[in-house]
Amino acid sequence: MSLVTTLTYVLPHRLLSSLARRLAYSRSPGLKQWLIDTVTRRFGVDLSEAAEPDPRAYPSFNAFFTRALKTGARVPDADPRxxxxxxxxxxxxxxxxxxxxxxxxxxxxxxxxxxxxxxxxxxxxxxxxxxxxxxxxxxxxxxxxxxxxxxxxxxxxxxxxxxxxxxxxxxxxxxxxxxxxxxxxxxxxxxxxxxxxxxxxxxxxxxxxxxxxxxxxxxxxxxxxxxxxxxxxxxxxxxxxxxxxxxxxxxxxxxxxxxxxxxxxxxxxxxxxxxxxxxxx
The missing domain is CATH 2.70.70 (Glucose Permease (Domain IIA))
Known part of the structure; x- marks a missing residue:
């Protein structure tokens, strides 16, 4: 078991998640853009699929994280079954x-x-x-x-x-x-x-x-x-x-x-x- 997993047994889960939520909803231009740019770079986010491809257009990190996709980026399997x-x-x-x-x-x-x-x-x-x-x-x-x-x-x-x-x-x-x-x-x-x-x-x-x-x-x-x-x-x-x-x-x-x-x-x-x-x- 990794150290991170071990620590999750003792960490204050809800407090940490509440703090992360505050960061995610922050409209501080510098903070939200740093979060968006860091995640985009580290995880290889493909913004070309997003309805809004400009990473600077999102008012908060959460708005970026829950972004909509552009029409046709995902389609359902054609088989009705x-x-x-x-x-x-x-x-x-x-x-x-x-x-x-x-x-x-x-x-x-x-x-x-x-x-x-x-x-x-x-x-x-x-x-x-x-x-x-x-x-x-x-x-x-x-x-x-x-x-x-x-x-x-x-x-x-x-x-x-x-x-x-x-x-x-x-x-x-x-x-x-x-x-x-x-x-x-x-x-x-x-x-x-x-x-x-x-x-x-x-x-x-x-x-x-x-x-x-x-x-x-x-x-x-x-x-x-x-x-x-x-x-x-x-x-x-x-x-x-x-x-x-x-x-x-x-x-x-x-x-x-x-x-x-x-x-x-x-x-x-x-x-x-x-x-x-x-x-x-």
């Missing part, structure tokens, strides 16, 4: 849910019940499929719908804010089920679908298109919001949420509804809109 990759990034892991258990890394796993915050919500995904996508600082940080769905409920699950880098994923037990997260439950034409926005150290802000900023505030108890009476329907490939500063998104699908794309594997790079899985049945 294809469930779509929800974000740019890398596959952390993907595959079958074994009963209730989701694979994290060699020797590490967690349960869908832990991830979603309750056994009732997790039950439909028993022996189903999962895909965990890590968004790096260079990536587009908006999350889009894998499939058309009606929003049923969100569940804000309190937790820590560990790093979600490779070393932490390999060494922190039940990492994604321990970090602060927003669980989004959808109803689709094949049954339930869950999309989980997982926070991380320094990069813990989550915002949805239907409710605005969800995290922070950080939660001290599980918080549920029922949307069943509001008829919020989002189409396949439509934007659903964004990370105000990055992290990980996890998609859960029920058993027997789809087959994961054969090209997907741990650490493989992925782009928004490519095939995540194919509907069956």
């Amino acid at each position: 294809a469930l779509l990759m929800p974000a740019d990034g890398h596959i952390s892991q993907c595959g079958a849910i074994e009963g209730d258990r989701i694979f994290q890394a060699k020797g590490q796993s967690f349960t869908a019940t832990e991830l979603l915050g309750d056994a009732t919500g997790a039950a439909p995904f028993a022996n189903g499929l999962f895909a965990t996508v890590y968004l790096s600082p260079r990536d587009y940080h908006r999350v889009h719908m894998p499939w058309r769905g009606r929003l049923l409920e969100t569940v804000h699950v309190p937790g820590r804010l560990f790093s979600v880098g490779t070393d932490a994923v390999r060494n922190v037990p039940r990492l994604f089920a321990r970090n602060e997260r927003l669980v989004c439950h959808f109803e689709t034409d094949f049954g339930p679908m869950a999309v989980v926005m997982v926070g991380a150290l320094l990069v813990s802000g989550v915002e949805t298109v239907w409710s605005g900023v969800e995290i922070p505030r950080y939660a001290d108890a599980v918080t549920r919001k029922d949307y069943r009476r509001q008829s919020i329907v989002l189409d396949r490939f439509e934007e659903m949420a964004r990370f105000n500063y990055g992290s990980t998104v996890i998609v859960l699908l029920p058993a027997g509804t789809a087959e994961l794309a054969s090209s997907l594997a741990a650490e493989s790079p992925v782009r928004l809109g490519q095939r995540l899985a194919t509907r069956v049945g």
Whole structure:
């Protein structure tokens, strides 16, 4: 385990993330431009894909980090049976849910019940499929719908804010089920679908298109919001949420509804809109 991962056990997670958020939202011209230029240079951000390619045009680092893409920069898989990759990034892991258990890394796993915050919500995904996508600082940080769905409920699950880098994923037990997260439950034409926005150290802000900023505030108890009476329907490939500063998104699908794309594997790079899985049945 690296020194950085070890230190995350004792660091004041929420305080550090709150300080990072202040920096990200600062409109100080010198500070915000230094942050933008540093990240662009260090991580090789391709601003030619952005709707606003001028790095000096962003009023804050967060505005740069959550930048929109220009029309046509990402397109959905043309096959109408294809469930779509929800974000740019890398596959952390993907595959079958074994009963209730989701694979994290060699020797590490967690349960869908832990991830979603309750056994009732997790039950439909028993022996189903999962895909965990890590968004790096260079990536587009908006999350889009894998499939058309009606929003049923969100569940804000309190937790820590560990790093979600490779070393932490390999060494922190039940990492994604321990970090602060927003669980989004959808109803689709094949049954339930869950999309989980997982926070991380320094990069813990989550915002949805239907409710605005969800995290922070950080939660001290599980918080549920029922949307069943509001008829919020989002189409396949439509934007659903964004990370105000990055992290990980996890998609859960029920058993027997789809087959994961054969090209997907741990650490493989992925782009928004490519095939995540194919509907069956």
